[in-house]
Amino acid sequence: MVGAASLVGLVAGLAMATQALPLFSPVPGVVLLGSVFLAGLGMGSLMRDLAQVLLAVIVTVLLSMVVMTLALVYPEMGPEAALGVEAALSGALRKAVISGFFFVLPLTLVGALVGRLFSRHG
Amino acid sequence: MDRRIVWALLGGLALLTTLWHAQAQMNYQKLIQTSRALELRVEEDALEEKEQSLGVRFRLILTNASDQKIPVEAVSCLLWAGEEFLGPCQLPTEIAPSVAAGGEWQLTVSTEVRGYYWENYQRARREQEIEGVVVRGSVQIQLPTGRDLLETPRRFHKLIR
Numbered sequence: 001m002v003g004a005a006s007l008v009g010l011v012a013g014l015a016m017a018t019q020a021l022p023l024f025s026p027v028p029g030v031v032l033l034g035s036v037f038l039a040g041l042g043m044g045s046l047m048r049d050l051a052q053v054l055l056a057v058i059v060t061v062l063l064s065m066v067v068m069t070l071a072l073v074y075p076e077m078g079p080e081a082a083l084g085v086e087a088a089l090s091g092a093l094r095k096a097v098i099s100g101f102f103f104v105l106p107l108t109l110v111g112a113l114v115g116r117l118f119s120r121h122g
Numbered sequence: 123m124d125r126r127i128v129w130a131l132l133g134g135l136a137l138l139t140t141l142w143h144a145q146a147q148m149n150y151q152k153l154i155q156t157s158r159a160l161e162l163r164v165e166e167d168a169l170e171e172k173e174q175s176l177g178v179r180f181r182l183i184l185t186n187a188s189d190q191k192i193p194v195e196a197v198s199c200l201l202w203a204g205e206e207f208l209g210p211c212q213l214p215t216e217i218a219p220s221v222a223a224g225g226e227w228q229l230t231v232s233t234e235v236r237g238y239y240w241e242n243y244q245r246a247r248r249e250q251e252i253e254g255v256v257v258r259g260s261v262q263i264q265l266p267t268g269r270d271l272l273e274t275p276r277r278f279h280k281l282i283r
Contacts, residue, residue, distance in 0.1 A: 007132045014139035017146075023267040024149035027142055039135050042128045075147050 001052055004043045005059040008108060011039040012060060013067025016099040020072060020092075036104060040111025045118040053112045057105065064104045065096040072096075149268030156265055157274075159188035160221075164280040166230075169255055176208075176235040176243055178255055178282060183228050184263075186221040192263050193220045195273060197229060199259025201239075203246035208255060209239040221263075254283035 015032040018025045047053045069092045076088035163183045170177035201208035212233040221227040246252050260275035
């Protein structure tokens with residue numbers, strides 16, 4: 001469960017961090033959201049217990065927030081930084097919390113619940 | 123669904139999102155580097171007072187030290203004497219459409235302030251302690267973002283004495 005949630009958290013965090021840079025992303029936002037849903041679907045298909053699915057989704061959301069914050073702050077650590085660490089951290093945290101609750105949580109939850117159906121019938 | 127397929131799907135997605143994010147960050151860093159490699163200056167500025175008009179001349183120079191060609195969309199500027207408005211700059215009809223990589227873009231602007239605006243200038247001279255004419259404006263450029271072009275202004279400001 002932890003392995004799958006970690007991997008999905010990484011996917012969701014990086015996808016949301018890429019979505020936070022819409023002008024520079026090589027793929028459209030809908031593809032990034034689709035990848036989060038697909039990862040949630042895969043995670044759900046690995047689990048049978050509903051409580052386990054819900055716990056995995058919570059772990060995924062929290063981990064995605066950490067990954068997204070780090071992904072957005074890391075480039076601002078060097079001497080060539082455009083914003084500075086404090087400004088970048090404040091912006092990244094706000095974006096991570098909003099993305100976590102409004103995008104990662106519903107997408108992975110619905111994805112995992114649909115994926116769980118595959119697990120039952122598969 | 124086969125568990126191995128699911129793990130492969132999750133691994134593949136992790137790899138893909140890592141690549142996408144790295145590409146987005148590279149595009150972002152490239153934009154910042156390109157932006158820092160651009161410098162806009164106002165040079166060869168001069169004021170020429172005549173009987174019924176005022177000549178304002180200056181040259182805009184945009185230097186591009188980056189390795190990319192930067193399109194120039196538009197130029198605009200306004201003239202001020204203290205708080206009095208002296209009208210917009212008279213720009214040449216032919217403006218070079220881009221700055222070559224490692225090159226320089228120049229625009230010579232020559233404006234004759236006459237009539238109503240000339241009276242404004244005279245009033246500013248009488249009623250305010252003006253040191254000269256202030257030119258304020260911007261050059262609209264397009265910076266490459268990797269996927270698209272980002273339109274952004276480069277502002278300039280100079281007191282011409």
